[in-house]
Amino acid sequence: xxxxxxxxxxxxxxxxxxxxxxxxxxxxxxxxxxxxxxxxxxxxxxxxxxxxxxxxxxxxxxxxxxxxxxxxxxxxxxxxxxxxxxxxxxxxxxxxxxxxxxxxxxxxxx
Ligand code: HEC
Numbered sequence: 001x002x003x004x005x006x007x008x009x010x011x012x013x014x015x016x017x018x019x020x021x022x023x024x025x026x027x028x029x030x031x032x033x034x035x036x037x038x039x040x041x042x043x044x045x046x047x048x049x050x051x052x053x054x055x056x057x058x059x060x061x062x063x064x065x066x067x068x069x070x071x072x073x074x075x076x077x078x079x080x081x082x083x084x085x086x087x088x089x090x091x092x093x094x095x096x097x098x099x100x101x102x103x104x105x106x107x108x109x110x
Contacts (some may be wrong), residue, residue: 029095048099060093
């Protein structure tokens with residue numbers, strides 16, 4: 001394989017990976033939900049059904065200001081005010097929004 005062929009291949013692979021990551025946010029959010037929220041709010045179906053899509057948007061607006069406030073004084077306060085929430089909030093939002101109780105969608109495994 002010549003050098004330029006492998007460079008081209010590497011570029012194609014890199015673009016492919018970017019595309020997968022972009023559409024995998026809901027899956028990532030589901031994983032994050034199961035890891036961090038399930039213990040208190042039940043499985044993903046139940047969790048996402050707590051709110052409508054519009055409500056999830058509101059809860060996660062301004063970097064999740066509202067959902068952070070909801071957890072002030074709970075055992076989850078440290079998580080919501082920490083950097084882990086900041087890093088995963090977008091994925092969580094995508095997952096919860098996708099399956100909000102007025103979305104008509106149900107996660108395949110919860
Ligand atoms: C340590 C337990 C705990 C964890 C972990 C936790 N929560 Fe909560 N959550 C609560 C409590 C307690 C409340 C406030 C009482 C209530 O409304 O149920 C709450 C409230 C909420 C509300 C508002 C409910 C309402 O009626 O408006 C949402 C939405 C929510 N949590 C989502 C999440 C999400 C998403 C996660 C994971 C990122 C999470 N919670 C993690 C305990 C937890």
